[in-house]
Amino acid sequence: MTGGSASPTLRELRDAVRSGARSAVEVCRESLARIEAAEPSLHAFNTVVADRALARAEAIDRDRDRWRDAPLAGVPVAVKDNLCTRGVRTTASSRILDGFVPPYDATVVERLERAGAIVVGKTNCDEFAMGSSNENSAFGPVHNPWALDRTPGGTSGGSAASVAARLTPLALGSDTGGSIRQPAAFCGIVGLKPTYGRVSRYGLIAHASSLDQVGPLALTVGDAAIALGAIAGADSCDATSAREPVADYAAALTGEVRGARIGVPSRLLDGVDADVARAFRAALDVLAARGAALVDVDLPHARYAIPVYYLVSTAEASSNLARYDGVRYGLRVSGDQDLRTMYARTRERGFGPEVKRRIMLGTYVLSAGYYDAYYLKAQQVRTLILRDYDRAFERVDAVAMPTSPTPPFKLGERITDPLQMYLGDVFTVSANLAGLPAISVPCGFTSPKPGAGPAGEGALPIGLQLTGRRFDEATLLRLADAYESDTSWWTQAPPIAAR
Amino acid sequence: MLASGMADGFTRAQVEAIAALANLELDPAETELFARQLGEILAYADAVQQIDTTGVPPTAHLAARDGAERPDVCRPCLDREAALANAPDAAREAGLFRVPRVIG
Numbered sequence: 001m002t003g004g005s006a007s008p009t010l011r012e013l014r015d016a017v018r019s020g021a022r023s024a025v026e027v028c029r030e031s032l033a034r035i036e037a038a039e040p041s042l043h044a045f046n047t048v049v050a051d052r053a054l055a056r057a058e059a060i061d062r063d064r065d066r067w068r069d070a071p072l073a074g075v076p077v078a079v080k081d082n083l084c085t086r087g088v089r090t091t092a093s094s095r096i097l098d099g100f101v102p103p104y105d106a107t108v109v110e111r112l113e114r115a116g117a118i119v120v121g122k123t124n125c126d127e128f129a130m131g132s133s134n135e136n137s138a139f140g141p142v143h144n145p146w147a148l149d150r151t152p153g154g155t156s157g158g159s160a161a162s163v164a165a166r167l168t169p170l171a172l173g174s175d176t177g178g179s180i181r182q183p184a185a186f187c188g189i190v191g192l193k194p195t196y197g198r199v200s201r202y203g204l205i206a207h208a209s210s211l212d213q214v215g216p217l218a219l220t221v222g223d224a225a226i227a228l229g230a231i232a233g234a235d236s237c238d239a240t241s242a243r244e245p246v247a248d249y250a251a252a253l254t255g256e257v258r259g260a261r262i263g264v265p266s267r268l269l270d271g272v273d274a275d276v277a278r279a280f281r282a283a284l285d286v287l288a289a290r291g292a293a294l295v296d297v298d299l300p301h302a303r304y305a306i307p308v309y310y311l312v313s314t315a316e317a318s319s320n321l322a323r324y325d326g327v328r329y330g331l332r333v334s335g336d337q338d339l340r341t342m343y344a345r346t347r348e349r350g351f352g353p354e355v356k357r358r359i360m361l362g363t364y365v366l367s368a369g370y371y372d373a374y375y376l377k378a379q380q381v382r383t384l385i386l387r388d389y390d391r392a393f394e395r396v397d398a399v400a401m402p403t404s405p406t407p408p409f410k411l412g413e414r415i416t417d418p419l420q421m422y423l424g425d426v427f428t429v430s431a432n433l434a435g436l437p438a439i440s441v442p443c444g445f446t447s448p449k450p451g452a453g454p455a456g457e458g459a460l461p462i463g464l465q466l467t468g469r470r471f472d473e474a475t476l477l478r479l480a481d482a483y484e485s486d487t488s489w490w491t492q493a494p495p496i497a498a499r
Numbered sequence: 500m501l502a503s504g505m506a507d508g509f510t511r512a513q514v515e516a517i518a519a520l521a522n523l524e525l526d527p528a529e530t531e532l533f534a535r536q537l538g539e540i541l542a543y544a545d546a547v548q549q550i551d552t553t554g555v556p557p558t559a560h561l562a563a564r565d566g567a568e569r570p571d572v573c574r575p576c577l578d579r580e581a582a583l584a585n586a587p588d589a590a591r592e593a594g595l596f597r598v599p600r601v602i603g
């Protein structure tokens with residue numbers, strides 16, 4: 001492996017800005033320079049806002065006293081391009097939002113800035129956050145920093161690549177079926193999907209409203225904990241945000257694992273890639289050596305999670321995406337025509353193939369005659385999946401699985417076979433269906449391919465996923481942090497970070 | 500309108516009917532592709548039909564009830580100019596979005 005632990009973490013950068021050891025402007029310039037150098041290879045950003053970022057950094061430097069205790073003082077952050085940023089174009093990586101400049105900030109963006117963070121740009125993602133490889137972006141795919149011919153995962157691929165390549169120490173993503181956790185796993189970083197309702201969705205461009213959740217991607221579990229603390233909590237603009245008290249997540253990282261019970265759904269793990277299975281078993285050994293008890297758990301309906309997910313999420317998406325009609329914002333395909341033709345042509349031209357496929361599927365499962373057979377049935381099985389987890393959490397504190405059944409695959413490998421692409425989400429979609437918090441933390445690398453060159457080159461990151469009880473992010477973060485401190489996989493940086 | 504052929508692939512007419520419901524105007528190649536792919540995806544999704552869900556209530560969402568209400572008070576919102584700023588076509592002085600003619 002190349003690189004090393006030289007890249008500063010969010011906490012280190014923040015502390016340096018707070019103490020005056022480094023200026024916010026200097027930190028911001030460094031991030032912008034890294035972005036500029038890496039972008040031709042990665043394509044992680046749709047928009048970079050250098051002037052806006054530097055102006056904000058100057059403001060922080062001018063008034064340092066005010067930011068002395070700010071949890072994210074001077075921290076450069078990359079924001080997924082499906083989160084609204086006032087005055088900065090927001091595309092959801094879709095042509096249909098061409099020219100859209102939001103008149104307001106998403107609540108999470110407002111909270112990041114209030115905590116001292118500096119937004120440096122908007123990250124590339126799958127169109128409307130639909131996909132698993134970032135190849136559905138209207139602006140072209142993001143490349144994996146570890147292997148440029150491979151996917152960084154999706155849909156928050158640009159956010160994950162930005163953190164992995166050490167362009168920014170923090171990024172925000174959104175997760176509807178694994179879109180924070182799978183890219184985090186594929187890029188060798190930490191990604192946290194909070195409990196449904198833990199973080200406001202106001203200003204997040206809706207994909208599937210009962211599943212979507214915003215969360216952080218970072219180098220370390222501790223950094224993710226700091227970021228979650230900054231963005232979590234009730235919001236009067238989002239009726240689904242919960243009033244549940246926000247814990248001091250950073251303080252929860254005690255390193256204590258003894259007595260924790262970790263459930264392993266062994267029966268689900270058949271067919272997992274050999275390297276992934278090996279890394280997963282080794283990760284369980286690390287947790288067990290620290291004093292955690294491993295308990296076999298049964299999640300009998302988990303194997304139906306993918307069909308349920310693709311029925312529920314497409315139904316919700318078909319409804320949410322009805323608003324893109326060429327009237328209030330974005331693209332309009334006009335001409336000598338009536339209103340309905342304008343709608344249909346705008347949508348035909350504006351949406352990419354995967355978005356159309358999902359709108360079609362969702363429209364079908366909601367249509368008269370099929371609603372009961374598909375949508376209602378899927379909602380009932382969703383209840384059974386939920387109950388499986390409720391039962392498991394009577395016996396265990398967290399459920400462990402690999403984040404993805406395979407390491408990052410090659411760009412182009414699955415894009416022509418949507419069903420094959422969907423099957424890769426097998427371990428992530430349940431947490432969304434059940435509204436549970438889940439974290440992916442790096443747990444090793446694939447064995448380098450023979451003849452791949454110097455030691456470690458060609459090795460690809462693998463992620464461990466822990467799923468927890470609703471609103472118990474603290475336990476998840478504590479377990480993941482303890483695991484991380486015994487393994488330090490995060491200190492390995494991809495070659496591109498050293499350039 | 501959409502009857503039959505659920506999981507066995509769709510006819511061109513069925514795909515066109517769904518597209519009309521979704522306000523999409525697909526080209527012929529997309530219609531062919533979706534006829535096959537929607538059939539494949541639904542054949543896979545048919546696995547859920549095997550599960551006995553008698554008496555199981557549906558889960559539509561997991562929102563906590565406690566966040567759903569707020570005081571009913573007036574608060575500032577987007578002004579008209581900002582709301583119209585992104586419109587592809589608007590009568591800005593009148594404060595209206597403009598669309599193609601609807602009535603003959």
